[in-house]
Amino acid sequence: MKSRALAEQAVEPPDAVLVARAQGGDTAAFEALVHRHIHAAHGVALAVLGETADADDAVQDAFLSALQHLESCWPAEKFRAWLMTIVRNRAFDLKRRSRVRSVEMLEEGTAHTREPSPLEMAERSELNVRLSAAIGTLTDTQREVLMMHDVEGWKHADIASLLGLAESTVRVHLLHARRRLRKLLLAVAPEARKGGAIR
C-alpha cells in the first residue's frame, strides 16, 4: 500500500507543480488537481450540507473559486488544505443561502410541494429519512466530524487540521454525535432495538 502510494507520487507531479502549471492556464494540470482532490472536497461539502446534489454544487463552485484565486495559494504545497477550506466556506455559504431561500419561498407561498414519486419513496427508505432527520439535529461541528470520519473515512488528525480543532476535541465530538444519533434513532424506532437494525 505504502509502496503503491510512493509509486503514484513518483509518476504524478506534486500539487505545487500542478498549481504552478495551472496558474499559466494548463488544462491538464488543473484537471489532475480536480481528479486528485474531488473525493475529499466532496466529503467536506457533504459533511456540511448533507445532500449529495448540494455538495456537487459546492465542490464545483469551490474549484472555480480556487482557480480564480490560485495566486493566493501560498505555499503551493498546501493546496489541499487551502482547497478544503474554500470548499467548507462555499458549503456553509450555500447552506445559508438555501435556508434564506426556503424561508422566502414559505413566506411567498411558493414552496416546493411536489409529492415524491413512488420510485423516490422506494429509494428513500424510512430508515434513511429517520437518519437524515437525526443528523439534522446534530450541531454543525458534530455533523462535520461524524460525516467526515464515518462516511468519508477521514482520520481524526486530518479532521482536526481542517476544522482547526485539537484531535482530542474531534474524538469528543464524534463520541457525542454517535451517541446522539443512536439515541434519536432508537427513540423514533424502538422496534429496531429488538430487531437489531441499529447497532
Next chain:
Amino acid sequence: MTIHDDEQSAHDARDAMTPIDLPAPITELGALYPARAEGEWQALAAGIMRAAAPELARRRNERGLMRSILRWSRPVGVAAAAVLLVGAIGLAATNDADATTTTSSFAEVVDREPASTLLATDRPPSANDLAHALDADSFEQVRP
C-alpha cells in the same frame, strides 16, 4: 440531552484528558450515503472542467502576453541603452567643441595685431593708432 449538554460534556471530557471509548459507528450511514459510481465522479469532474475552461483560457492568453513582453523587452532594452550611450557621447563632444571655440584669453586678444605692436613700442599711441586698434577684429572678442 440538549445540544448545550453535549457541548458541556465535550468540554468536560477534553479537560479530563481521559482516553475516549468511542461507540461503534452507525452502520446505516453507509446506506444513506452510498459510494458513488466512477461515472458520477467523472461527470462531476467534467462539469468542473467545462466551467473552468474560460478562466483557463484567460490565463493562457495572459501568460502569452507576458511571454511576448518578456521576449521583446531584452532587445528593446539593449537598443535603448545604445541610443542613450550614443546620445551622451555626442552631447559630450559638442560641449567640448563649444568650450574650445568660445573662450579666448585677454592675452590672446591683446597680443594680436595691431594692439600688440602698439604695446611693444615705447611711444604713446596717437589718435590714428587708437582708431586702428578699435577697428580691429580683436575688439569684438573682448566685448562681453
